[in-house]
Amino acid sequence: MYNSHLLYSVALSVLSSPAGTGLYDLMERSVTPEFLYKSLTENSRAVTQPFVAVRYSPDPLMAAREILAEAEKGQIGVTGYWGSDYPPLLREISHPPVVLYHHGALDLEPAIAVVGTRKPDHASLKVTERIVSDLVSWGFSIVSGMALGIDRAAHTSALSGKGRTAGILANGIDILYPLGNRDLYDRIRSTAGSVLVSEYPPGIHAGKWTFVRRNRIISGLCPATVVIQAGERSGALITARYATEQNREVFACSGHSFDESYGGCHRLIRNGAHLLAKTADILVELPPRTEAKGKEEKAGRGDISEPEPSLPLTGTDCGEGAYPPDSPPYRILKYLGNAEVDIDTVIRNIGLTTESIHESLVLLELEGRVSRKGNVVSRSGGGK
Secondary structure (H helix, E strand, C coil), rough: HHHHHHHHHHHHHHHHCCCCCHHHHHHHCCCCCHHHHHHHHHHCHHHHHHCHCCCCCCCCCCCCCCHHHHHCCCCEEEEEECCCCCHHHHHCCCCCCEEEEEEECCCCEEEEECCCCCCHHHHHHHHHHHHHHHHHCCCCEEEEECCCHHHHHHHHHHHHCCCCCCECCCCCCCCCHHHHHHHHHHHHCCCCEEEEEEEECCCCCCCCHHHHHHHHHCCCCCCCCCCCCCCCCCCCCHHHHHHHHCEEEEECCCCCCHHHHHHHHHHHHHCCCCCCCCHHHHHHHCCCCCCCCCCCCCCCCCCCCCCCCCCCCCCCCHHHHHCCCCCCCHHHHHCCCCCCCEHHHHHHHCCCCCHHHHEEEEHHCCCCCCCEECCCCEECHHHC
């Protein structure tokens, strides 16, 4: 059963002309939704937004009761801006959603947005898989917009890697769109830790403007947005623009010269977006508070005095003796011993940056000195 806070939050979310009433300015002052609703409607007739009134009552409070009943019937979670589980990063953006409807929990942090064209080439799909696989292995959730193309690849790669993903919808959460993502919709709903999210009540269909507004949520949930492949008119550029306005980091992958399908990415890079050469580039630029779940880093990611992963010394030693003492590979191998260890545990206890550890693990894996199964790493037979 819903409480009055939630009832008034939903009523505010469907109130006509929210920006014109000063709703968002007042939200920042932390007044209660009840007080806010009554203040905004005491001198004017409260009316439900027309696109919502097509399905629900023209009276916002009555519409809110109908919406909450519909959500309860469909087992849809409803979280208001004033709720304790409302995503903190989303609260910081301009015009945040007053209410979020969701299948799954909203516990997404840390999260990275991955977006791009609906018509990707094979290379960009492989890049998406690689980047998402790396991010998931480091404990990040993947946020995207449930479109075909790069969005779909980002979601499916996260799920395939046993990670968490959030699909942000431009329509009511009970409406499946596009139909080609029916399997993905079902997979996200049935995967613990993953979530479908919408700011629109059940039964509300998408319009062109809802896709644009949806993009501010994708970027707003994350400290960084990655654009994999985007032409000059790609909707992914809108997400990147929102990220910039929200003071979040933007990364873009480059294509070949004269490749118009990457024209939007090239423009982003020219305008100051970070060129994404390897996944670890993302970690370097993230603010210090953004850490993979459960990680307590003992050194800053930007510490330029951190030793780089070292090539092995000459010889045939397959253990830590093949590396300079106190180098990252040496310390990792020494810490692993003969045990299978979760990578998060290595990061918490070894006293190196996340980036240095992951780069060293890639080096050690290429040389056959360690093996990885999901998020667990162990020394290979020759190194024991």
